[in-house]
């Protein structure tokens with residue numbers, strides 16, 4: 001079945017057309033199209049519908065033996081026929097998200113050079129820097145609206161994966177389409193190949209990236225500068241998402257470019273936005289405010305500090321002073337509670353450090369002691385250290401707080417600070433738990449407790465859709481806060497008094513639309529997008545939503 005939308009006029013034909021994943025329909029080309037586009041004899045005789053193709057594809061998917069094989073299989077369909085890929089993923093969204101995205105995408109990054117089949121996106125190598133404009137020009141898509149870029153240095157909690165990190169921009173952009181409705185014709189994944197410090201990759205004869213240590217900081221900064229300048233020349237209005245950069249670069253890059261082009265850092269700002277939205281939902285479900293909470297973060301990197309700063313802003317919005325809000329937020333890192341006498345902090349960490357006098361009477365300032373002293377109501381893990389929320393840590397917290405909120409957020413599953421089942425067992429089933437990677441519901445005392453996946457996937461597709469639809473020129477902090485509020489409103493535990501802290505992923509398309517609306521309205525309010533009325537805005541957002549369905553093709557002469 002093709003849609004009732006108007007036909008597309010296509011200048012390509014023959015094998016070339018079949019090799020264009022954005023246009024290929026495979027066995028679904030009609031007899032008339034096969035004639036018009038010189039496809040006779042290039043396809044088996046039977047003219048199929050997308051439903052026929054879906055049945056075959058899903059059957060083959062089910063025959064794959066491992067999650068990584070399922071990932072490879074889906075990526076192959078994506079490279080062959082994007083319409084079929086997105087329809088298949090949309091039809092089985094909850095089942096396939098963990099395959100195309102976290103956690104399986106982590107494995108796909110680690111195995112990138114071993115499982116490589118086909119080109120997708122751009123690899124911009126440091127030694128090709130003089131050709132930056134040519135490289136961007138050779139991106140076959142003319143109208144790019146969203147770029148996700150990584151340099152592969154901090155892929156999930158898995159560290160430096162070199163060019164293997166490309167799995168992440170590809171996965172994130174698949175979600176922009178599957179969850180946010182952005183047409184795949186408008187998305188472009190990019191990996192900046194500035195070398196790798198992962199010795200195993202450098203020694204691996206299969207490794208496909210630049211076999212070179214990461215370039216020096218000065219060389220790196222100049223290279224990223226050239227990249228951003230070239231992007232601005234080629235697509236001045238694009239939305240650029242920074243993804244999985246190392247801590248040393250994430251915040252500085254964001255600060256350097258956020259007033260220069262429409263960009264955001266998903267790990268810092270997207271994660272902050274989804275976590276604050278989930279915290280708001282947890283507080284509302286308990287009829288408390290965020291400003292009532294004492295929050296301990298384990299992991300003082302850019303993600304942890306980003307969430308902490310956004311938490312401070314959200315507490316202030318409830319009416320307390322900045323100083324009072326900061327007094328309720330505690331960062332624990334490798335040297336324990338972050339205090340102002342430690343000299344390793346970067347600026348963004350120093351702002352969140354407590355005065356050393358706070359710990360003067362404590363018995364050290366490690367995680368357990370901090371929990372015992374601070375008596376937090378919320379514990380958030382963003383340190384990538386598996387199992388750091390030990391039974392002792394969780395039980396100590398529970399002894400000071402009847403219903404603790406505990407979010408082990410590190411990804412993928414193998415890096416989680418604790419698993420939900422243990423947390424619920426150690427807290428007599430009282431904790432409110434959300435994780436970064438997906439987990440099955442936990443059965444406790446015969447009750448099935450759903451575990452929310454507090455992953456930035458709830459946020460970035462909606463932000464992207466809102467920005468693209470409203471043609472916003474910047475991503476402001478207030479736009480991110482609107483996204484948090486829109487997400488909290490959808491929490492089943494708040495709306496219905498039961499269920500999870502976040503809506504099921506099966507509703508993510510709808511949630512992304514709601515987020516897009518709030519984000520776009522806020523952009524208009526702040527004059528970073530042209531004003532329209534609300535009805536018109538809804539219409540524009542709707543119009544920007546691409547559906548994975550085949551259009552009829554007519555031949556256009558070149």
Ligand SMILES: O=C([O-])CC(=O)C(=O)O
Pocket residue numbers: 102155156157244266267410411436455456
């Ligand atoms: O990709 C994910 O699942 C979330 C994320 O940004 C990260 O962990 O870096």
Ligand SMILES: [Mg+2]
Pocket residue numbers: 156243244266267
């Ligand atoms: Mg990330």
